[in-house]
Amino acid sequence: MTPTILEPALGASIGGPGADVAALLRRLYRTLATVRRLDREAVALRGHGVLPGYVDSRGREAVQVGAALALQTSRDRAFPTAHEPGMSIALGADPAAVLRSPRGADAVEGPVVHAVGWALCAKLDRTGGCALTPLGSGAGSAAELRTALTTARTSALPVVFLSSSGRTEGAGMPVLLVDGADALAVHDATVKALNLARSGAGPVLIDAVLPGPTAWPARDPLVVCEQRLRLTGTVDDGYFAEVADTADALADRLRARLTVRA
Incomplete structure (x- = not known):
């Protein structure tokens, strides 16, 4: 099957008619800034052996956060790997538990297998729920991934796969190609993918293409989201200062918890 490239259309389509895009951008930016600050703290703690x-x-924060915040948490389920802490944190998980989680080396099965199994149950139970799971490091062995993807395709399961490979050929399912540095675009693409999978079309792949090193810092996901948010005219410098202070305070509490237990 030749994959279909669906270009996400931004604007009024995001969140449906009458959606408050400025409010969504504020939520995305706050979550991105928090994930970035906690990631910086975790890197520092890694250097101290914690x-x-x-x-x-x-x-990679825009991919993780943009996709996670598109879920309808009352019926959808995310299955992130330990390499996607932003996805778990965006969905309200305890940051200390997320950052301390095993990096996947000792896992019997990867999250993709569990996501496909859960999607099968959701289809049989007719809940309207969709599974969201990343492909890549920590997602499972090559054999597991082949089996899971084949099962999802042949059974037309409601599951959305998230990749940052930049490759869409051979997916055998509809593909949404999106800018992986733009959290709003990732969010919009994920909403479209979830709706498509939920409609009975089967699995969908989102390929969020990440910018190369030469594109930084202009394509830093946090910078891109800030630029979009400032254009709405709903925030000022005080907002960004408050977000930074709140993220710093959370990082301080995280450091205290992890170093005490180390």
Whole structure:
């Protein structure tokens, strides 16, 4: 099957008619800033031996946060790997537990297998729920991924796969190609993917293309979101200062908790 490239259309389509895009951008920015600050703290703690297995997620926050905040948490479920802390934190998980979680080396099965199994149950129970799970490091072995993807396709399961590979060929399912540095675009693409999977079309792949090193810092996900948010005219410098102070305070509490238990 030749994958279909669906270009996300931003604007009034985001969140449906009458959606408050400025409010969504404020939520996205606050979550991105929090995840970035906690990631910076985790990297520092790794250097002190507190989180020896931590893998930093700088530059990938927009993919994790934008996708997570598109879920309808009353019926959808995310299955992130330990390499996507931003997704778990965006959904309200305890940051200390997330950052301390094993990095996937000792896992019997990856989250993609669990996501597909959960999606099968959701389809049979007719809950209207969709599973969201990243592909990539920590997602499972190659054999597990092949089996899970085949099962999802052949059974037309409501599951959205999230990739940052920049490759869409051979997916065998509809593909949404999106700018992985733009949290709003990722959010919009995920809403579209969830709606498509929920409609009975089967699994959908979101390929969030990340900018190369030469594109920084202009394509820093936090900078891109800030620029979009400032254009709404709903925030000023005080808002960004308050977000930074709140994230710093959370990082301080995180450091205290992790160093006491280390």
